[in-house]
Amino acid sequence: MSDDLLGRHRSVLPDWLALYYEEPIEITHGEGRHVWDSDGNRYLDFFGGILTTMTAHALPEVTKAVSEQAGRIVHSSTLYLNRQMVELAERIAQLSGIPNARVFFTTSGTEANDTALLLATAHRRSNTVLAMRNSYHGRSFSSVGVTGNRGWSPTSLSPLQTHYVHGGVRTRGPFAALDDYDFVAACVDDLKDVLGHTRPPAALIAEPIQGVGGFTSPPDGLYAAFREVLHERGVLWISDEVQTGWGRTGEHFWGWQAHGRSGPPDMLTFAKGIGNGMSIGGVVARAEIMNCLDANSISTFGGTQITMAAGLANLTYLLEHDLQGNARRVGGMLIERLRAAAAQVPAVREVRGRGLMIGIELTRPGTDEADPAAASAVLEAARAGGLLIGKGGGHDTSALRIAPPLSLNVAEAEEGAAILERALRSTL
Template sequence: MSDLLARHRAVIPNWVALYYNEPIEIVRGKGNRVVDATGKSYLDFFAGILTNMIGYDVPEVREAVERQLATGVVHTSTVYLLRGQVELAEKIARLSGIPDAKVFFTNSGTEANETALLLATYARKSDQVLAMRQSYHGRSFGAISVTSNASWKNNSLSPLNVHFLHGADRHLPQFAKMTDQEYIEACVADLRHVLATACSRDVAALIAEPIQGVGGFTMAPDGLFAAYKEVLDEHGILFVSDEVQTGWGRTGSAFFGIHNHGVTPDMMTFAKGLGNGFAVGGVVARGDLMDSLHAVGLATFGGNPISMAAANATLDYVLDHDLQANAAKTGAIIIEGLREAAGRLPIVKDVRGKGLMFAVELASPELAARFMEESKKLGLLAGKGGLYGTAIRMAPPLTLTEDEAREGLGIIVTALETINDEVR
């Protein structure tokens, strides 16, 4: 392993981070567990950053990909008809609730968000975009410009004129004692003030994550985006919901995260879990917006036959097995258990989440790093993030069983208890 780590460091950029003091190589996976090169098994509560959405070695997905491989057609391109692409687009358009929806496929969430920003700025003939504080939308030039997290921004250069809004920052002193409704009203008043003072009258869009991924699973209270949309509609401003992490039933209470707010946006972007490990992303938008671009466009590998086979099989599996309901059930076991334990663990500052998307906020980045090592030792994989690097974020596969939920909860609580005892 030390040899592979040395080779990695010699040829991979040093800004491509590796977890753990002794990074692991995952060599096998089955169900919701993975095995590293030393033979140690882990319950996976991070799912390749929310990407292995229905776990590992799923027969339905594997067989769909094998059937496509057997045809000999791994790639043609979008200049030819692609049956799997059309079938998947029909499903996504129907599920989105967006009227007269059309779908464009990409390879990643970053590309999807770039496409949505292009559609919005073209439609409104404006470079002005609203985004949320603490947001993350990808690593490309345009996506970084609407990202509001200093850890992920290399410079201030931007192709867009961006203004950032409140909505997921209840920890700030001016908001900390507010009820949900008072906070929503304060955020809406701020939005109106931003539009009156910082922008001209042709703002293109608001892009927002219903639950902020890299931000540490921070989230606006349900209803905030409905209140925002009322203001946006007054000005003709489009709304883009970034569903790269919150889509496909993960929140348990809605199939897309934005639907928890009672909102149908003009566009939604998606990626990650849809392919269950195969690269797929895209935008679903109102047909008039999608059709409005005058130049020819395509994504060479977007919508390719292999990723479409995997994505169709994955989405069918999610729907056929009602994994949204499973996310609600198993997520409640974990979140309720974490909240109960938090009362006796001073190192825990917050527990938050919806469904199988939850986080534990710790008192310092050092404690978060210590948790990562302890949970690894106990056989559980988790993620780390948050604006200040203090959040442990977890999003197991949607196929998590109740027994696995209780097992994972036990490991998390044991790790927290161990660390809490160390810092007394």
């Protein structure tokens, strides 16, 4: 970076705007599952701009749709009919599984969760909300107020009264030693106990797999069991699908479907992958919930023509090429390959995940003590080897996060696993 881009970044942007790597890189272009930095280095991308480049970098179908739409009109706001927005909403409503669904588009996952919380509290006339420990739902004032991860909660002030319940992390906490059946039962008992001590809540908001929390998840069926308890009391269930949606988990199109015996959630939120890099988020809700607001509301940039054109092209490509099936097949192979490699590294506590959403938790060998320095060292070593990954976790950011574009092929999965194995062995 001959023009000292890092120095310029630090002089005009917030100190809390994090950058990866001791020597941060500028990514200038990408193609398929690879990106290049400003020094000409090529990387296999296993993080996709934080799970956002869902199909591929520079996917021709998406770039063509964006270019053609930009030549017609880029934006008009929600005050005018928008064919692209209606068409994408129709497809998402049908795919959501929510009956009589309505869709509202936003520009980010944070804004989507903020909207869902507004709808829930207005519909239920309550500002009490249930959330999961170790959760992350965004950086707005309300979404920080339901984030159960200390590292991403810059303030304790909130417009909401939030109560946190157990269940989002299977292998830590007071119920970790229980088998799956007893774990779910204990979490349900905890939920009932919390409900017995609070004003009637508006909703439970939960990620089926916790993203920033390190790709942790409960046993399948936990949220179905929660839903049965909540439904009796009229409490809504919001499934935060910002990271788990669109087939990334391989086995299901939405994360909530792993907990689906009691039916779909009352609301789901989405963002990230649907735009393949374009700024799209949104909420799907039953009509009586979506339509409960009694004041004017619009979205200046939510659902603008150019982002909707990208979303339509991206979703079409994903469905026509069965990228969910690819995530299941290639992701399953990658998880097993990483588990085999990690078995030889004492600092790896757990390899977890499903599909192309994989976490590797690192601890100090022989303990459950998180080792964020080790995670940072592996991140650096992987980049030096030509692989970009992420990190996260609720215990001092000690989990590596792996989430490549869903078009990843077997050869690329093996290449990335080999680089990561070398990075683990050389640093731990």
